[in-house]
Amino acid sequence: MREITPRRVIEMKGREKIAMVTAYDYPSALIADKAGMDIIFIGDSLGMVVYGEENTLNVSMEQMVFHTRAVAKAVKRALVLADMPFGSYEIDTDDGLRNAVKLIQAGADAVKIEGGYDHRKLVRKLVRMGIPVMGHTGLTPQRYLRLGGYRLMGETEEEIEEILRDAKALEKAGAFAVVLEFTLADVAKLVTEEISIPTIGIGSGPWVDGQVLVWHDLLGIYEEVPPFVKKYADIGGMMRIALEEYREEVKGGSFPGKEHYWEFLDKDDFVRKAQKALERLEDD
Ligand SMILES: Nc1nc(=O)c2c([nH]1)NC[C@@H]1CN(c3ccc(C(=O)N[C@@H](CCC(=O)O)C(=O)O)cc3)CN21
Ligand SMILES: CC(C)C(=O)C(=O)O
Numbered sequence: 001m002r003e004i005t006p007r008r009v010i011e012m013k014g015r016e017k018i019a020m021v022t023a024y025d026y027p028s029a030l031i032a033d034k035a036g037m038d039i040i041f042i043g044d045s046l047g048m049v050v051y052g053e054e055n056t057l058n059v060s061m062e063q064m065v066f067h068t069r070a071v072a073k074a075v076k077r078a079l080v081l082a083d084m085p086f087g088s089y090e091i092d093t094d095d096g097l098r099n100a101v102k103l104i105q106a107g108a109d110a111v112k113i114e115g116g117y118d119h120r121k122l123v124r125k126l127v128r129m130g131i132p133v134m135g136h137t138g139l140t141p142q143r144y145l146r147l148g149g150y151r152l153m154g155e156t157e158e159e160i161e162e163i164l165r166d167a168k169a170l171e172k173a174g175a176f177a178v179v180l181e182f183t184l185a186d187v188a189k190l191v192t193e194e195i196s197i198p199t200i201g202i203g204s205g206p207w208v209d210g211q212v213l214v215w216h217d218l219l220g221i222y223e224e225v226p227p228f229v230k231k232y233a234d235i236g237g238m239m240r241i242a243l244e245e246y247r248e249e250v251k252g253g254s255f256p257g258k259e260h261y262w263e264f265l266d267k268d269d270f271v272r273k274a275q276k277a278l279e280r281l282e283d284d
């Protein structure tokens with residue numbers, strides 16, 4: 001059992017902000033855990049930042065399972081959360097249950113689904129069978145085609161009502177937290193006040209119980225970042241500089257240097273052995 005549990009996350013509401021970040025592989029997850037993140041999240045955003053897709057709609061359960069397994073191997077302290085990809089839970093509840101089990105068996109401590117009200121029955125069943133669930137409302141990227149791209153949510157009365165309905169339905173169904181993505185900050189504040197479980201914002205302002213960002217965005221590895229991202233480092237730039245230096249040293253012959261290879265100290269010994277080896281090959 002890892003240190004950060006859904007119960008701990010719920011207790012953090014109003015006391016301590018929840019810090020969450022995505023990670024998709026073993027070395028990244030090791031670093032995120034050592035950095036003291038509360039929740040390490042295998043998001044379906046991996047379809048975009050790891051696999052180069054235009055949206056998150058082509059992510060498979062198989063991909064989520066493989067990446068969840070890699071992340072779970074690394075994490076000792078944080079809660080490991082895995083996204084349910086598009087099509088893995090909306091068609092029927094049984095699919096959703098079976099697929100959530102796959103993510104748990106790959107090492108996740110909890111799963112996240114997009115939507116709330118529409119999936120309240122699934123959330124209730126998952127919780128009853130012992131799988132902690134995080135919901136997700138506001139901008140739900142799996143509705144990319146219907147929304148006509150990614151945009152700010154919660155401007156109209158209808159959108160505010162929908163977001164509140166989702167959040168309240170998730171709370172009632174037993175979810176342990178809700179992601180609020182790209183909503184007006186006032187809407188996120190209202191939702192945070194209206195429900196007893198934590199809200200975790202992304203692009204939804206400061207009046208929420210925690211924040212989540214995508215690994216590649218905050219570290220500066222990915223060039224196309226949403227407008228709400230703060231870039232905490234330029235790792236992409238560092239990677240490029242290192243690779244350019246490596247290329248130059250290969251071309252110029254200064255890599256490998258003396259400390260990076262091994263040679264015979266006794267050259268006569270080498271010549272003898274090499275001659276023997278060549279002779280043996282001729283005999284074949
Ligand atoms: N790298 C990455 N980071 C994310 O935070 C993220 C993903 N990918 N993929 C899934 C969703 C999609 N998200 C996004 C992506 C783009 C905008 C964005 O750029 N909005 C612009 C222009 C939208 C348009 O072109 O219509 C805006 O100014 O509102 C917002 C949220 C957040 N999520
Ligand atoms: C943007 C976050 C919340 C997400 O769902 C993802 O990374 O897949």
Ligand SMILES: [Mg+2]
Binds near residue numbers: 043044045083141
């Ligand atoms: Mg997602």
